Amino acid sequence: MNPAIGIALLLTVLQVAGGQRVTKLTACLVDQSLRLDCHHDNTTTSPFQYEFSLTRDLKKHVLSGTMGVPEHTYRSRINLTNRYNMKTLYLSGFTSKDEGLYACELRLSSQQPSSVKNVTVLRDKLVKCGGVSLLAQNASQLLLALLALPLLQATGLVSL
Secondary structure, rough: OOHHHHHHHHHHHHHHHHHOEEEEEEEEEOOOOEEEEEEEOOOOOOOOEEEEEEOOOEEEEEEEEEEEEEEEEHHHEEEEEEOOOEEEEHHHOHHHHHHHEEEEEEEEOOOOOEEEEEEEEOOOHEEOOHHHHHHHHHHHHHHHHHHHHHHHHHOOOOOO
């Protein structure tokens, strides 16, 4: 084999192997829907397969994806959004019957090993989506407003 072809093949395999990796899977509650955010690297233009699943009572249930067939009981309750480096799954009408081990799996092709992250979801332990991140994003603005309030009161621009 031509050495140039061998090197090109090796570089292609290395790109594919590192192209899609799940970096984080988080779960939170939006109203009565479970939201799963599957963050992943996106370092290749090759198409990839994905799957969201739930394991409950030692049985795997495919919720959505291109690797397995989603179960009929979940299809009407699932909404999926895609972004460049994140897939978000919403499961509406989330109850304690939907508790279990949720997984997000990515694979470039059926021959490649997959990348998987899991998260255990319990209804009474779920946090509401956005509360903590909104506070963290706006903390400096909130602090500035609180510190400026006495100054504004002293100048008479604000009265309480």
